[in-house]
Amino acid sequence: MKTVFEKTKGLTDIPFHYCPGCTHGIIHRLVAESLVELGLMEDAVCVASVGCSVFTYKYFDCDAMQASHGRAPAVATGAKRVLKDRTVFTYQGDGDLAAIGTAETVHAAARGENITIIYVNNAIYGMTGGQMAPTTLVGQKATTSPEGRIASTNGYPIRVAEMLSTLDGTAFIERVAVNKPANVIKAKKAIKKAFQTQTNKQGFSLVEILSSCPTNWSMPPQDALNWLEEKMIPYYPLGNFKTPEEN
Amino acid sequence: MEKKLMKGNEAAGAAAILAGCKYFFGYPITPQNELPEYMARELPKCGGTYLQAESEIGAINMVYGASGAGARVMTSSSSPGIALKQEGISYLAGAELPCVIVNMMRSSPGLGGIQPAQGDYFMATRGGGNGDYFTPVYAPASVQELVDLIIKAFDTADLYRTPVMVLGDGMIGQMMEPVELKIPEKKEIPAKDWAVKDKPTKGDNKLINSLYIIPEELEEHIQGLFSKYEIIKQDECMYEMFNCEDADVISVAYGTSSRIVRNAIKKLENDGIKMGLIRPITLWPFPVEAFEKIGSKTKALLCVEMSAGQMIDDVKIANEGRLPVEFFGRSGGVVPKPEEIVNKVKEILGGNK
Ligand SMILES: Cc1ncc(C[n+]2csc(CCOP(=O)(O)OP(=O)(O)O)c2C)c(N)n1
Numbered sequence: 330m331k332t333v334f335e336k337t338k339g340l341t342d343i344p345f346h347y348c349p350g351c352t353h354g355i356i357h358r359l360v361a362e363s364l365v366e367l368g369l370m371e372d373a374v375c376v377a378s379v380g381c382s383v384f385t386y387k388y389f390d391c392d393a394m395q396a397s398h399g400r401a402p403a404v405a406t407g408a409k410r411v412l413k414d415r416t417v418f419t420y421q422g423d424g425d426l427a428a429i430g431t432a433e434t435v436h437a438a439a440r441g442e443n444i445t446i447i448y449v450n451n452a453i454y455g456m457t458g459g460q461m462a463p464t465t466l467v468g469q470k471a472t473t474s475p476e477g478r479i480a481s482t483n484g485y486p487i488r489v490a491e492m493l494s495t496l497d498g499t500a501f502i503e504r505v506a507v508n509k510p511a512n513v514i515k516a517k518k519a520i521k522k523a524f525q526t527q528t529n530k531q532g533f534s535l536v537e538i539l540s541s542c543p544t545n546w547s548m549p550p551q552d553a554l555n556w557l558e559e560k561m562i563p564y565y566p567l568g569n570f571k572t573p574e575e576n
Numbered sequence: 577m578e579k580k581l582m583k584g585n586e587a588a589g590a591a592a593i594l595a596g597c598k599y600f601f602g603y604p605i606t607p608q609n610e611l612p613e614y615m616a617r618e619l620p621k622c623g624g625t626y627l628q629a630e631s632e633i634g635a636i637n638m639v640y641g642a643s644g645a646g647a648r649v650m651t652s653s654s655s656p657g658i659a660l661k662q663e664g665i666s667y668l669a670g671a672e673l674p675c676v677i678v679n680m681m682r683s684s685p686g687l688g689g690i691q692p693a694q695g696d697y698f699m700a701t702r703g704g705g706n707g708d709y710f711t712p713v714y715a716p717a718s719v720q721e722l723v724d725l726i727i728k729a730f731d732t733a734d735l736y737r738t739p740v741m742v743l744g745d746g747m748i749g750q751m752m753e754p755v756e757l758k759i760p761e762k763k764e765i766p767a768k769d770w771a772v773k774d775k776p777t778k779g780d781n782k783l784i785n786s787l788y789i790i791p792e793e794l795e796e797h798i799q800g801l802f803s804k805y806e807i808i809k810q811d812e813c814m815y816e817m818f819n820c821e822d823a824d825v826i827s828v829a830y831g832t833s834s835r836i837v838r839n840a841i842k843k844l845e846n847d848g849i850k851m852g853l854i855r856p857i858t859l860w861p862f863p864v865e866a867f868e869k870i871g872s873k874t875k876a877l878l879c880v881e882m883s884a885g886q887m888i889d890d891v892k893i894a895n896e897g898r899l900p901v902e903f904f905g906r907s908g909g910v911v912p913k914p915e916e917i918v919n920k921v922k923e924i925l926g927g928n929k
C-alpha cells in the first residue's frame with residue numbers, strides 16, 4: 330500500500346500535553362516536518378522557552394536546551410556562537426518573547442544572530458492560566474483584564490514582526506497563522522525559509538505564528554479558529570516583512 | 577618566569593585565556609570594565625569570541641548557551657550586575673553547567689557607590705538565586721592570587737559541573753601588581769559527554785535542563801547536587817592561617833580586608849600584641865576546619881569586613897560558640913584603616929591582655 334501521509338520522523342513518540350484543539354501541536358508538526366525535509370533535523374538544537382511549550386524539548390527529536398523565561402534568544406546566541414554549523418532555533422510564546430524577553434529578542438535581532446525564532450502568538454499567557462499578554466487585543470478578556478484590555482490603562486498590543494523588521498540586523502521575518510489549511514501550508518513555507526536563511530548564514534530569522542488557545546480564550550476549538558481569523562488577523566496582518574535578497 | 581605589572585581586571589582576563597576560556601559575555605559596569613575590554617581585544621586573537629550582551633541577564637544566559645555547548649566560558653560584572661545574573665546562576669546550577677563568574681564588588685545596596693566593598697558575601701555564598709544550590713566562591717587577596725584562582729575556578733567548574741564565582745572587589749580589580757602568567761598544569765577533567773556538541777549526536781539527544789516536573793525526580797536531582805557539594809566541601813576548601821599560634825586575638829578576613837589586617841598585625845606586634853589571621857580563600861565552602869585549630873591562648877575572634885557584617889555569620893557558625901566573636905567593618909566604599917583595627921583589638925583585649 331502507498332503511504333500518503335505519516336507522522337514526521339522529526340517528532341518523538343511522546344504524546345503532546347497540549348489541550349484539545351490547541352494549535353501548538355500543528356506548529357510542532359510544521360517545524361519538525363520543515364527540519365526533516367531540509368535535512369536539518371539531526372543538526373538542529375532546540376532552545377525551549379517557558380510557557381505551554383516548555384516541554385518542546387521532549388517532542389522534537391534533536392538536541393535541546395531549556396532556557397529561563399524570556400531568555401531563549403540569549404541562550405540560543407551563546408549556543409550558536411559555539412556551534413556555528415548547527416541549526417539553532419528557539420520556540421517561544423508571546424509572553425516569553427514580547428514581555429519578559431523583549432530585550433533578549435530585540436538585541437538578538439539587532440545583532441543579526443544567525444538563529445531562527447519560532448514565535449507563537451496566542452494573545453494570552455496560556456500556561457499560567459489566561460492572564461493578559463503583551464499581545465492581548467484591546468477589548469479581549471483575560472483573567473487580569475476581566476473587563477477586556479483597556480488601552481488607557483494597559484496600553485496596546487505589540488506587533489513583533491513589524492517592530493523587528495525595522496532592524497537592520499534581521500534577515501527574514503514573516504507572520505503566518507495556523508487556523509485553516511491554506512494558512513498552514515503558507516506557515517510551513519515560511520518556517521522552511523526561516524531555517525534556510527540560517528543555513529545560508531544570512532542572519533536572524535523569525536516566524537510569528539498566530540495560534541489559538543481555546544482553553545484560555547474560553548471557546549470551543551472551531552470558534553477559537555474563527556476568532557483568530559476575525560479578530561487577530563486584522564490587527565496582526567499576515568505576510569512577509571523581510572526576505573534576504575538571495576532567498 | 578618573568579613577572580609583568582598588570583591591573584587586576586586585565587590579569588583576570590589573561591588568566592582566563594590561559595585557562596582555555598574561549599567565550600566571554602559581558603556588560604559594562606564600574607569597576608570591572610577593564611576585564612571585558614581586555615577580552616574584547618585579546619579573545620579574537622586566539623580564536624575566541626567576545627560579545628557585549630544587552631544586559632547582565634542577557635550575558636549570563638549566553639553563558640548558559642555556550643556552556644551547554646561544552647565551551648569554557650566566563651562573564652564578569654560588579655554588584656548590581658551580579659544581582660541581575662542571579663536568575664541565570666540558579667539555572668546554571670540547576671542544569672549543572674560549568675562557567676566562571678567574576679564579581680569585582682562595589683558598594684551597595686541599590687545603585688550604592690562605585691568604591692570597593694565586600695557587601696556581596698551573602699549573595700555569593702548563599703546562592704543569590706532561587707532554590708537549593710551553592711556556588712563555590714574564590715576570594716583572591718592579590719592580583720597574582722586572582723590569576724591563580726581564576727585558572728583554578730575553570731577546573732573546579734568543569735570538574736563538578738557547577739558555576740563558580742571569583743569574588744574580588746574594586747581594589748583587586750583596579751590595582752596593579754606584578755604577576756606571573758604561567759601556563760597552567762593540565763588537570764584531569766572528565767569529557768563533556770553531556771554537552772550539545774558540534775556534531776549532532778545521532779540517536780543520543782542531549783538535553784540541557786533544570787526542569788523536573790515530578791517532585792520525587794526533582795528531589796533526587798537536588799540530592800545529587802548536594803552530594804556533589806559534600807565532595808566540594810571536603811576536597812576544595814582553601815584557607816590560609818597566618819601568625820595564629822599562641823595569638824591573643826585571631827582576625828578573620830578575606831580579599832582586600834585581609835591585606836589591611838596584615839598591616840594591623842605588624843602594628844600590633846610593636847605593642848606586644850599577637851594577632852593571627854584566618855583568611856578564607858574559598859568563602860563557600862567556608863573553612864570551618866581552620867577554627868578547630870585555634871589554640872587555647874586565643875581570647876577572641878575579630879571578623880574584619882568591608883561591609884556592615886556578613887561573613888561574621890559564618891565565623892560564628894564555624895566558631896561553635898567557643899570564643900567571643902567581635903566585628904570591625906567599614907561599608908559604603910570606606911576602606912578600614914589598620915589603626916582602626918589596632919584600636920578595636922586593644923578595646924577587645926582591654927586590660928586583660
Ligand atoms: C521569571 C518567571 N516569571 C514568571 C513565570 C511564570 N510563567 C510561566 S509561563 C508564563 C507565560 C507564558 O505565556 P506565553 O509565553 O505567552 O506562552 P503560552 O503559555 O501562551 O504558550 C509565565 C508568566 C516563570 N516561569 N518565570
Ligand code: SF4
Pocket residue numbers: 346347348350351352353381451455456541542543544545
Ligand atoms: S492553555 Fe492554551 S496555549 Fe496552552 S496548551 Fe492549552 S490551549 Fe494551548
